[in-house]
Amino acid sequence: MSPSPVTRNDVARYAGVSTAVVSYVVNDGPRAVSPQARERVLEAIRVLGYRPNATARALRTGSTQTFGLITPDGGNPLFAELAKAIDRAAAERGYVVLQTSADGDPETERTKVAQLLARQVSGLVLVTPAEAPDLAGADVPVVVVNRVLPGVSSVSPRYREGARAAVEHLAWHGHTRIALVIGEPGPRSEVARGAGSERERGWREGLRAAGLADGPLIRVRFSRDGGYAAGRWLAGLEVRPTAVFVSSDLQAVGVLRAVREAGLLVPEDVAVVAFDGTAEAEWCWPPLTVVRQPLERMATEVVRQLVEGPAGRTTAYPTELVIRKSCGC
Template identity: 65%
Template sequence: MPKEQVTRNDVALHAGVSTAVVSYVVNDGPRKVAPETRDRVLAAIRALGYRPNESARALRMGTSRTFGLITPDGGNPLFAELAKAIDREAAARGYVVLQTSADGDPQTENAKIAELLARQVSGLVLVAPTDAPRLDKVEVPVIAVNRRLRAVSSVRPAYHEGARLAVEHLISHGHRRIGLVIGGAGHPERELGWREALALAGLPEGPIARATFSRDGGYRAGQTLLRHEPTAIFASSDLQAIGVLRALHEEGVDVPGDVAVVAFDGTPETEYTWPPLTVVRQPVEALAREAVRRLIEGEQSVEALTVPTELIRRRSCGC
């Protein structure tokens, strides 16, 4: 019968230590081990013929050169584009990215974090994470993208300023009753930008429809807003805006003749809606570049870096 492979558990049992101590000895860190304990672990490794795997050897040299990437929804065009940008940026610097999705669920997110750490990634990128990722015992760099997290380095677009810019553009077209399609609690900045633009122009707040960040959510929100007769709609995501367009078309509402529409995100598919959507474009490449730089260089400043957005004018607003 073939000889069973010796595991780290076997070494730990032989030396009378925990598997974590074996890991610290094999990888020369991240925690110090008493010389006597270290010698005992090394003796057990020699006696059992233990051979660390490739990941452990890479970590002994200082890094596995692998990042773990968790997005809330792999099917969302924005997160797919952002993941590709992060992968390209990491590859250009000699790193590999392991990507998975959490479906916006805290329990799934924490399970995925644990799984990636078990694979010995040298850093974690959390895109739009939930409010409750368990990071207190994580010993590798962590970067949050598109959302702030307490005590974690983060990079994010200028949500508030970008939303204000979009609504100001609609106001410049003469609109005075501008509705808002927005996600639920936890995403306040785009709503604040909408409110601020209206207040600065001396306009009353238009109708609000709260919906999921999805095509279906936007579709249902569009049906709701039509009952309040807005002349323009600001949708807080591309997917919502696409759903809004369908709702408007089904009711025979002309865009932009009857109702103008502007969206936030700026994914490529907004170029191919009808009419093409005016968007506030997220700085995807800049976000990816900064996230990878911070992971590699070990920059763990908890001050969030905010990257400017860009207004791209197309036909849906009347331009």
């Protein structure tokens, strides 16, 4: 016969306090508890192994203190790092995060939005959604990351400024033919969702600021194999670019491999700068110069809006150009 679960009354008796005091400690309010009483309650919880009933608490407070997070690709290092940052920021506020992936599929995304809302999450985060989601039945805060949707709060890096800074840095190195590797157009691509197009605009602005014509441009999937295909194409051009701005770290990893297989050196034959700034970029060879997204700041702002109320507008943060070997510095 299994032992009876530990109750709030058990904790109160062990700590020598009322059940109300136990509730104030567990729920962090609504009334203050003296440090001495709080410590006795926490010690009782540890000794007895008390586990508060989250479902009962949700019914009582009207909040599950859970956020739903949907990313387009759980295997992408950028989204994995962003999810970890959001999880840390949520934990500091006393929330937990339920994360899932839509695999870039609009129908899967719609289904998972509905499933998370049915689980009564306290807020919803959509990272680069494949399309404008149906939020008609959502009565919780919603924040979109890396895409702008009418009437929905969004948080993103300043893509265009970051891309321009990357191109201007390559031009400063003396490169006059700077290529762009960007995502392919289509309903599920970042180009269609706006982030990719902002990077393309920044690439063109950087070239114009340096008095340069457009270099070669190729659209491929936002993936390692997409970048690999782009690198093979660039290496085979009759007039090769001497530098390339790659719109994601994953693509840049593929570009590096293709360039090396073609017998070319980075940065001696072709310099490379990528956008994102994940840990993967630092461990490539040569280490990638990157435009780093401010993931921690973005995550903090996402959670702040979910807890305190959405801003109803786009909040964009500056990126950082991180210099490593791949650009020639």
